[in-house]
Amino acid sequence: MTDQNSQRKYTMGRSDEETERLIEQSRLFEPITRRFLTSAGISEGMRVLDIGSGAGDVSLIAAELVGPEGQVVGVDMNPDILEIARTRVQEVGYENVAFLAGDVQTMDLGDRFDALVGRLVLMYLPDPVTALKQLLNQVRPGGIVMFQEIDFTITETYKHPDTPLMGQLGDWIVEVFERSGANATMGLELYRVFTEAGLPEPTLDAGLLVGAASDWPGYSYVANSFRSVVPLLEHYGIATAEEVDVDTIPQRVREEIEASKRPVVVPPHFAAWARTNVENQ
Numbered sequence: 001m002t003d004q005n006s007q008r009k010y011t012m013g014r015s016d017e018e019t020e021r022l023i024e025q026s027r028l029f030e031p032i033t034r035r036f037l038t039s040a041g042i043s044e045g046m047r048v049l050d051i052g053s054g055a056g057d058v059s060l061i062a063a064e065l066v067g068p069e070g071q072v073v074g075v076d077m078n079p080d081i082l083e084i085a086r087t088r089v090q091e092v093g094y095e096n097v098a099f100l101a102g103d104v105q106t107m108d109l110g111d112r113f114d115a116l117v118g119r120l121v122l123m124y125l126p127d128p129v130t131a132l133k134q135l136l137n138q139v140r141p142g143g144i145v146m147f148q149e150i151d152f153t154i155t156e157t158y159k160h161p162d163t164p165l166m167g168q169l170g171d172w173i174v175e176v177f178e179r180s181g182a183n184a185t186m187g188l189e190l191y192r193v194f195t196e197a198g199l200p201e202p203t204l205d206a207g208l209l210v211g212a213a214s215d216w217p218g219y220s221y222v223a224n225s226f227r228s229v230v231p232l233l234e235h236y237g238i239a240t241a242e243e244v245d246v247d248t249i250p251q252r253v254r255e256e257i258e259a260s261k262r263p264v265v266v267p268p269h270f271a272a273w274a275r276t277n278v279e280n281q
């Protein structure tokens, strides 16, 4: 069963811990996102629209790539996280980044950008094809479109007899995403979404985090991802906070790896990029 109000909900919640988790996630994925943005062609002087900008991490990388002559506009429906994004931009002293509150499915900035980008946002939209078609009106002819999305199909690999804890965590996270209306396989659907939205066939790439060493920073990221979804795990009756026992996840996962010698693979991020048709616009 899917949550009927998924349009206005965000699976991972809006807590301060979730914002911290987004920033931690960004640190881990920063090199991967930088590679995707650069490969897609984001470069000096461009004006970039970042949708579902969250705490501003993709906007910050884009701002560095476009330089002082370029500009970045981030849009998110959560006004609290936009305040954090603005503070972070001030801290690094960029003057070419602005954040606006809005629903990316309906907003129209009345402008045409050189590039439209987003990370982990199409998966939360009930109809990403329609949303993308609408957003393309805000990209100049021949402009760049680049999205980076996760795919949880990899959790099948956890279902190994030697890694029951990872198997359980994988099942819980996929179920909570599905029940909340988020698309847990958006990464591998990017090709379809791009082409159905009328874009040319996109170039695809993927990046993933994998680790087994005892000091791997991914353990706390895995635990904090669960911290953000515990309220929904309980709400849907999938698992209780006691069963999840977030605080002990890093230690228990580490023990499981030590015993099984099988690394943790964080579900991969896929990217797709293309240039909008010049003749159709």
Ligand SMILES: C[S@@+](CC[C@H](N)C(=O)[O-])C[C@H]1O[C@@H](n2cnc3c(N)ncnc32)[C@H](O)[C@@H]1O
Residues within 6 Å of the ligand: 010, 022, 026, 051, 052, 053, 054, 055, 056, 057, 058, 075, 076, 077, 078, 081, 102, 103, 104, 105, 118, 119, 120, 121, 124, 125
């Ligand atoms: C997983 S976070 C990703 C944030 C950021 N792109 C990053 O990768 O660090 C998803 C963000 O999308 C925003 N979001 C989800 N649906 C939205 C919508 N319809 N309109 C605007 N923002 C939306 C959420 O508020 C949240 O901040």
